[in-house]
Amino acid sequence: MSSAPHDSYESRSTFGMVGLVAVVVICGGALLYGPRFLSSQGKAVDDGGGVEETEEELQTLNVLNQPPEETGLVEVTVEPESADQILKSLGIGVTTADPALLVEQIGRTLEAGKVRAAANLIGRKALSEDQLKQLQKLASQARLKLHEDRPISEIGELEVNKRVRWALNLSDDYGSRIYLDLLREQGKWGVQKVVLPRAAINGEVPGRAVLVDALGITDAFLQAALRQRFETARSFVAPGEVSDAKIAGLCIVFEEGQYQLREHKPLRSVLNRNNVAAFLANVETSDGLQAAQFGVNLRRADENSPWRVVEINLDQLLADYAQRVAGGDVYYTPLIRNPKGGDTLILYFGFDEEALSPRTARQLEIVSLLLQTDKEKKLTLSGHTDAIGSEAYNKSLSGRRAETVRQFLVDSGVAPGQIETIALGKTQPRRPNTTEGGEDSPEGRRANRRTEIYLDF
Secondary structure, eight states, X not given: OOOSOXXXXXXXXXXXHHHHHHHHHHHHHXXXXXXXXXXXXXXXXXXXXXXXXXXXXXXXXXXXXXXXXXXXXXXXXXXXXXXXXXXXXXXXXXXXXXXXXXXXXXXXXXXXXXXXXXXXXXXXXGOOHHHHHHHHHHHHTTOOOBXXXXXXXXXXXXXXXXXXXXXXXXXXXXXXXXXXXXEEETTEEEEEEEEOOHHHHHOOOOOSOSOOSHHHHHHHHHHHHHTTOHHXXXXXXXXXXXXXXXXXXXXXXXXXXXXXXXXXXXXXXEEEOXXXXXXXXXXXXXXXXXXXEEEEEEEOSSTTSOOEEEEEEOHHHHHHHHHHHOBTTBOOOXXXXXXXSSEEEEEEOOTXXXXXXXXXHHHXXXXXXXXXXXXXXXXXXEEEOOSSSOHHHHHHHHHHHHHHHHHHHHHTTOOGGGEEEEEOTTSSOSSOSBOTTSOBOHHHHHHHSEEEEEEEO
């Protein structure tokens, strides 16, 4: 198949003959000899320089993908061009104060198969001849269709208010993305770098991270956690630096709290140096009414070593989660520090109850997947109660709570030999069962009715 672009048009105008000829000549010259477009009034607008942007220049970004009868543009036929010819004729690209507008128009132009027009928007510095050939191939195969619900996504900052990454979300079986790194100069954003996904080009299952810089690894790690893909998320973590319990806890909080990465500035750069990086992850509930953030730190040994997540500070996220989803007679904070070191997952029970709620059952499903990935992994389940009732009764109740969890995991496919249970009754409360004045503390008792899951990995 030829790699030449298919920028061909058929005229559908009802203009008179004289007007038609004049407009065709103007439009043909604009498309063939420079990155110039026509406004709906027929005025030529030069957006190739990308320096002095006017309101009218912003409007030209929108007319590229509208029907000719709505924009005043007349479709013309142009000869196919090679990637080399396109590259030689490109200017520096379009710059704009609104990066989302630029990214979406690049996406819509590619979706329409107008590779040259998209290249004009991107500029010569960000594109290679090979990338243009790949885009031409994808366009000829109609494989640049954008995702209907979310055509573009902001990934996050590479440098504070200086460099930012966006993605064009392709509608294919692989969730492929075209990444655009934008640079801000003199208050305007322009494309600095383009990264094409292998999956979109070769029809292969994409790798776990297309971009392996600090921002790319952070985004890939969080996307895996959001989709409950524990093993994938774990592959981005430095061994021994972040516990499996914390990764599992993050998966649980994301699912139970119905969190998603915020659309605007989902990842904000705090630090991004040669071998150390830190980002603030901004999340919100699916209804957009609640928001929280947490920190992700990364490190690499040297520039030839991979970036790895070395710390996740979930304090604020867990506080928001506990405050928002706590209800009834059950206290929810799924992750705590273990006095012996590391992190512990916690499942909570109602007063004098040993049955799992739908919420705790979903949390255990994540844990069961953890254990089934490696038959050598083991965990310890410790059952606990509040202070109401006799010591003997509470020890029995705590044992039944631990056994309920154990049986759920076994029924889910976990080998019985991977699980140890301990009944501790009311001997190890997380919080005081009474206030300082000696009165009953319902909140304290809620926190003590639990089964702790210590992952001894």
